[in-house]
Amino acid sequence: MGRISVxxxxxxxxxxxxxxxxxxxxxxxxxxxxxxxxxxYGHRSAVITKVGDDGFGVYARRALREFGVDDxxxxxxxxxxxxxVFCEIYPPDRFxxxxxxEPKAPDMNVExxxxxxxxxxxxxxxxxxxxxxxxxxxxxxTMAAVEARGRSGITVHDLDHRPMLWPAPGEAxxxxxxxxxxxxxxxxxxxxxxxxxxxxxPEELAKRLLDIGVELAIVKLGPAGVLVxxxxxxxxxxxxxxxxxxxLGAGDAFGAALCHGLLExxxxxxxxxxxxxxxxxxASQLACADAMPDEGQVLALMGHA
Amino acid sequence: MGRISVxxxxxxxxxxxxxxxxxxxxxxxxxxxxxxxxxxYGHRSAVITKVGDDGFGVYARRALREFGVDDxxxxxxxxxxxxxVFCEIYPPDRFxxxxxxEPKAPDMNVExxxxxxxxxxxxxxxxxxxxxxxxxxxxxxTMAAVEARGRSGITVHDLDHRPMLWPAPGEAxxxxxxxxxxxxxxxxxxxxxxxxxxxxxPEELAKRLLDIGVELAIVKLGPAGVLVxxxxxxxxxxxxxxxxxxxLGAGDAFGAALCHGLLExxxxxxxxxxxxxxxxxxASQLACADAMPDEGQVLALMGHA
Numbered sequence: 001m002g003r004i005s006v007x008x009x010x011x012x013x014x015x016x017x018x019x020x021x022x023x024x025x026x027x028x029x030x031x032x033x034x035x036x037x038x039x040x041y042g043h044r045s046a047v048i049t050k051v052g053d054d055g056f057g058v059y060a061r062r063a064l065r066e067f068g069v070d071d072x073x074x075x076x077x078x079x080x081x082x083x084x085v086f087c088e089i090y091p092p093d094r095f096x097x098x099x100x101x102e103p104k105a106p107d108m109n110v111e112x113x114x115x116x117x118x119x120x121x122x123x124x125x126x127x128x129x130x131x132x133x134x135x136x137x138x139x140x141x142t143m144a145a146v147e148a149r150g151r152s153g154i155t156v157h158d159l160d161h162r163p164m165l166w167p168a169p170g171e172a173x174x175x176x177x178x179x180x181x182x183x184x185x186x187x188x189x190x191x192x193x194x195x196x197x198x199x200x201x202p203e204e205l206a207k208r209l210l211d212i213g214v215e216l217a218i219v220k221l222g223p224a225g226v227l228v229x230x231x232x233x234x235x236x237x238x239x240x241x242x243x244x245x246x247x248l249g250a251g252d253a254f255g256a257a258l259c260h261g262l263l264e265x266x267x268x269x270x271x272x273x274x275x276x277x278x279x280x281x282x283a284s285q286l287a288c289a290d291a292m293p294d295e296g297q298v299l300a301l302m303g304h305a
Numbered sequence: 306m307g308r309i310s311v312x313x314x315x316x317x318x319x320x321x322x323x324x325x326x327x328x329x330x331x332x333x334x335x336x337x338x339x340x341x342x343x344x345x346y347g348h349r350s351a352v353i354t355k356v357g358d359d360g361f362g363v364y365a366r367r368a369l370r371e372f373g374v375d376d377x378x379x380x381x382x383x384x385x386x387x388x389x390v391f392c393e394i395y396p397p398d399r400f401x402x403x404x405x406x407e408p409k410a411p412d413m414n415v416e417x418x419x420x421x422x423x424x425x426x427x428x429x430x431x432x433x434x435x436x437x438x439x440x441x442x443x444x445x446x447t448m449a450a451v452e453a454r455g456r457s458g459i460t461v462h463d464l465d466h467r468p469m470l471w472p473a474p475g476e477a478x479x480x481x482x483x484x485x486x487x488x489x490x491x492x493x494x495x496x497x498x499x500x501x502x503x504x505x506x507p508e509e510l511a512k513r514l515l516d517i518g519v520e521l522a523i524v525k526l527g528p529a530g531v532l533v534x535x536x537x538x539x540x541x542x543x544x545x546x547x548x549x550x551x552x553l554g555a556g557d558a559f560g561a562a563l564c565h566g567l568l569e570x571x572x573x574x575x576x577x578x579x580x581x582x583x584x585x586x587x588a589s590q591l592a593c594a595d596a597m598p599d600e601g602q603v604l605a606l607m608g609h610a
Contacts, residue, residue, distance in 0.1 A: 008313075011327065017360025018367060022316065023328045054403055055322025055393070062323060081405055084389070088360070098359055100386055103408035 001048040001145060002132040002160075003029035003107050004074070005083040006056045007248075007288065013089045017098065020088075027063040027289040028085055029107070030160055030252050031129050037256020037278070037292040039068040043263060046070035048115065048145070050106035056082035057106075067289065075114060077106035089286070092244035101165065108135045112144040120145050124153050125259050128183070129160040130192065133175040135167055146182035154262050157214075158255060159188025161195050173198075180212045185262070187218040187255065202227040203234060216268065218258070220251065228272050237272040240280035240301060249288030254279035256292060277302045306353040306450060307437040307465075308334035308412050309379070310388040311361045312553075312593065318394045322403060325393075332368040332594040333390055334412070335465055335557050336434050342561020342583070342597040344373040348568060351375035353420065353450070355411035361387035362411075372594065380419060382411035394591070397549035406470065413440045417449040425450050429458050430564050433488070434465040435497065438480040440472055451487035459567050462519075463560060464493025466500050478503075485517045492523040492563065494556075507532040508539060521573065523563070525556065533577050542577040545585035545606060554593030559584035561597060582607045 007028030010020040027036065035045040047069060051057030053076050060082060064071045084100040120126060126149055132142040149155050157179050163169045176196035180186055186193075186209045190202060197208035202219045206229035209217035219227040225238040257278035261271025278298045285291040293301075312333030315325040332341065340350040352374060356362030358381050365387060369376040389405040425431060431454055437447040454460050462484050468474045481501040485491055491498075491514045495507060502513035507524045511534035514522035524532040530543040562583035566576025583603045590596040598606075 008328065016363070018364035021330060023313065023330070025326060025328070055391075056403075058321070059323035081403075081407065084405065086360075098361075098386075100389065100405050102386065 001110075001127065001142060002031035002129040002138075003083075003105070004032045004047065004049040004051060004060055005029045005085045005101075005105075006060060007085045007087070009087060009286065010089055013091070013286075015088070017086060017088055023086070025059070026287065027060060027067070030131070030158065030255075031127055032064070033249055033252035033289050033292070034127055034158075034255040034259065035069045036064070036067040036289045037253055038259045040292045040294050041256065041260040043260065044070065046073050046119075048073040048110060050075040050077050050110055052076070052080050052082035052106050053078050054082055056084070063289070073116065073119075075106070075110065077109050080104055080106045080109065082106065087248060089246050091246065093247065095246060095248050099165070104135070108138040110141045111137045112141045115141060115145055115148075117145075117148045120148050121152065125156065125263055126153065127156045127158065127255070127259070128179060129158045130172070130176055130179075130188075131160050131162055131165050133179055134165050134172070139175065142179065143182075146179060149182065151182060151184055154185060155183045156185040156187060156255075156259070157183035159186065159192035159196055161188070161192040177212060180209065180214060183214050185216045185218070185258075186212075186214040187220070187258065189220040189222070189251075193219050203229075206234060218272070220254070226272050226276060228268060230268050235269055237269060237276060240277045242280040242284040242301075244283045246286050246288070247283050249291065250279040250283040252288070253282035253292055257298060260295070273302065274298055306415075306432065306447060307336035307434040307443075308388075308410070309337045309352065309354040309356060309365055310334045310390045310406075310410075311365060312390045312392070314392060314591065315394060318396070318591075320393070322391060322393055328391070330364070331592065332365060332372070335436070335463065335560075336432055337369070338554055338557035338594050338597070339432055339463075339560040339564065340374045341369070341372040341594045342558055343564045345597045345599050346561065346565040348565065349375065351378050353378040353415060355380040355382050355415050357381070357385050357387035357411050358383050359387055361389070368594070378421065378424075380411070380415065382414050385409055385411045385414065387411065392553060394551050396551065398552065400551060400553050404470070409440070413443040415446045416442045417446045420446060420450055420453075422450075422453045425453050426457065430461065430568060431458065432461045432463065432560070432564070433484060434463045435477070435481055435484075435493075436465050436467055436470050438484055439470050439477070444480065447484065448487075451484060454487065456487060456489055459490060460488045461490040461492060461560075461564070462488035464491065464497035464501055466493070466497040482517060485514065485519060488519050490521045490523070490563075490567070491517075491519040492525070492560065494525040494527070498524050508534075511539060523577070525559070531577050531581060533573060535573050540574055542574060542581060545582045547585040547589040547606075549588045551591050551593070552588050554596065555584040555588040557593070558587035558597055562603060565600070578607065579603055
């Protein structure tokens with residue numbers, strides 16, 4: 001549940017936006033990419049979101065269907081434009097984004113009254129994001145959805161924090177913790193976890209996330225791998241080394257693979273190893289939604305690594 | 306004075322936006338294109354406008370300079386994004402646009418206090434547009450500029466009416482007439498002239514424009530050519546037949562050629578013939594700002610036609 005966008009990728013790499021001559025269109029938005037990635041593993045997935053009443057909205061729905069993601073919960077805002085995201089690509093570690101989401105993205109206009117609570121309760125896994133809490137009515141809808149689930153099944157809250165998307169960034173810590181109380185899994189990088197539970201060493205952050213009530217806390221540490229804490233245990237799972245072409249979407253690939261491991265009932269360390277490899281697979285390619293791997297591709301990379 | 310944008314042209318023709326795979330970036334915005342076109346004829350030109358504080362704003366300034374247009378009057382809005390325009394291209398006559406100018410385009414935020422009135426008064430020709438009147442503070446700035454000129458030299462008001470860009474489209478007729486009172490030349494198509502002076506036959510529209518006080522009234526009639534009225538005379542100047550690839554920018558090429566003829570002191574019919582050919586030159590090509598012709602190219606097309 002959350003963001004959807006049309007991402008416009010530069011066809012010229014290593015240059016500023018001002019010097020990019022041509023852009024290639026792609027489906028984007030973090031939870032949308034997670035749904036696409038989950039479908040690649042053969043799961044039935046859907047996104048609760050909204051697009052604009054424009055050609056890019058038509059494209060986003062069509063792209064979802066082509067990726068095997070159910071678009072029945074994709075609404076249309078009659079007035080707002082489908083958001084655009086431009087990126088610059090400076091491998092290996094700089095991918096600045098330029099968002100066109102003003103005055104508001106349609107995905108922030110999902111109303112609590114529009115939700116199919118029965119479907120939300122029945123889903124084996126439900127994924128929400130921090131950005132979904134950044135503005136109303138999306139914040140109320142996200143909270144209504146996770147409250148409706150009542151911590152049944154797997155409810156993942158992706159801390160996904162982009163301060164520039166919050167009208168009032170100071171509200172983020174409280175909002176993130178409220179959502180985490182209804183989640184069974186928390187995932188985010190060190191900076192994102194710090195926004196929710198205050199700064200600290202990764203082990204301390206994971207512990208504080210568990211203290212809020214999640215059963216599985218995942219702190220992503222980039223090249224240093226992933227710290228995972230659950231059931232009285234804590235482990236660092238190393239990253240899979242690859243030549244990074246474009247880091248965008250790697251976190252979403254990690255998320256989709258995490259869903260796959262959780263749905264398959266794999267043990268936690270195996271799930272995180274698999275998710276790390278899925279993230280590495282996408283990081284080694286320019287594309288994002290288009291590059292989401294299937295299980296065989298991830299296992300191949302794990303064997304290779 | 307007025308609009309500036311980054312135009313994203315589809316590299317696939319004859320398909321809806323949803324099916325376009327790649328876009329090419331170009332400088333756009335009607336009065337910006339007119340300034341670019343005027344520079345191609347060897348004139349010193351500048352645009353009074355504003356961009357966003359982003360990579361596309363950097364590009365727009367750079368593109369202006371590369372086209373030989375002075376960018377010293379291009380301001381930067383600290384908060385708003387540089388506007389984007391996407392188009393679909395269905396030759397010969399359908400080119401739908403999708404504007405990303407919400408919540409406001411920087412070019413609508415030019416303040417009267419930011420204008421260089423001395424430069425505005427000294428310009429031999431000054432060009433304003435109807436869209437510049439659509440919202441504040443651009444409306445007050447446009448009016449302050451044309452009032453400062455006091456009908457000295459040549460002041461062209463391009464009726465350029467896009468109802469979707471007006472927060473209150475019902476205000477357009479009054480605003481257009483106010484601006485026309487300070488203009489010496491009025492130019493627009495039949496629909497645009499009708500917004501300003503009410504519906505009627507082209508001859509009647511031209512007469513009403515002259516009644517407001519302009520010395521030269523130009524009503525563009527597409528394939529039926531141009532009706533021009535001045536100094537007690539009225540003539541229809543036929544269009545130059547070409548195979549239309551993309552009509553976008555043809556009006557701006559007409560405008561730049563009109564400026565050239567007026568500055569050179571050509572007689573009115575010769576000026577309009579030349580402007581028709583310049584418009585035809587751009588209509589026969591995909592590009593817009595990049596396709597603005599020089600004098601030799603227009604004369605060649607006139608000889609050919």
